[in-house]
Amino acid sequence: MKKRGFFYRNSLSIVFVSLFLITLVAQAFTGWKENNKELLEDGGHPEAFAVYLHSGHFISATFENFQSEFLQMALYVLLTVGLRQRGSAESKKIDEPEEVDREPVPGPDAPAPVNKGGFMLKLYSNSLSIAFFILFFVSWGLHLYGSWQDNNEQQILKGLPTETLGQFVTEPLFWFETFQNWQSEFLSVASIVILTIFLRQKGSPESKPVDAPHMETGK
Structure with missing residues (x-):
């Protein structure tokens, strides 16, 4: 080789x-x-x-995008465990057993938590989705903080009173920023799940083989 x-x-x-x-x-x-x-x-x-x-302007703009991306990946990793889409390259097989569902077997090349077993194995078995959710909540919190700071900076420039974090989180601005990002991420996931039923990209692991039937599920 x-x-x-x-x-x-x-x-x-x-x-x-x-x-x-x-x-x-x-x-x-x-x-x-x-x-x-x-x-x-x-x-x-x-x-x-x-x-x-x-500044709030930079922190808000940066983590506004981060948090939606991490939410997308967390949900994608978690929901593809149990949900299916017939014909999609992004779905597990409808009825056939998958390699990713087999029970972990200890061995010299296995990760340390697999050999340790118990709680560490349980945690490691779900570590990818846990990591993405932690990154999401941290990014969501920083987006909230940055957006609040930026809003107060704008209030000061306009000669208006600043707001507490509790006041700001109940107003539509932050949630408008949040939901406009979330919906775009959900649309992008739905797009790749559905488009891979009918469309192909030769050589990409995100696509089925070019000659695969449309209703063949998985890669």
């Missing part, structure tokens, strides 16, 4: 992490410019870039 280099063996994660970092920096820079423009228009003073990175 031909020995592959480090990049080849890790190229998928390297490319996506790189794209994430590039677009995060681009978001921060353009957000800083846009926020300073708004501050000047409202009679405020522009902020330094380092100050902007701690």
Whole structure:
């Protein structure tokens, strides 16, 4: 077997992490410019870039997207355990047993929790969905905090009283930001679940083989 280099063996994660970092920096820079423009228009003073990175505007915009993505992945991982979609490449088989459902077997190459058993095995068996839900709740909390801070900064510029976190969370602004992100994530999952019934991408693990029947479920 031909020995592959480090990049080849890790190229998928390297490319996506790189794209994430590039677009995060681009978001921060353009957000800083846009926020300073708004501050000047409202009679405020522009902020330094380092100050902007701690502002409600940046925190809210960043974690508003993070929390919806992590919610999408948490629900996707969890719901695909028991739910099915006939013909979708993203679904388990309708009636056939799947490799992912077999009971874990201890062994020299098995992860440590598998060999330990008990509570650690139970926790590890659900660790992917647990991790995504923790990331979701942390991101949701930071989105709430950033949106609240940004709202109060806008209130101060307008000469209006600031709001407590309890007051802010009952108003529609935060929930409007939240639901507009959630619905787009649910739409994207529904799209890949349904479109993989009929459409193909040769070479992608997210697609069925090109010659697979439409109603064949799974890859």
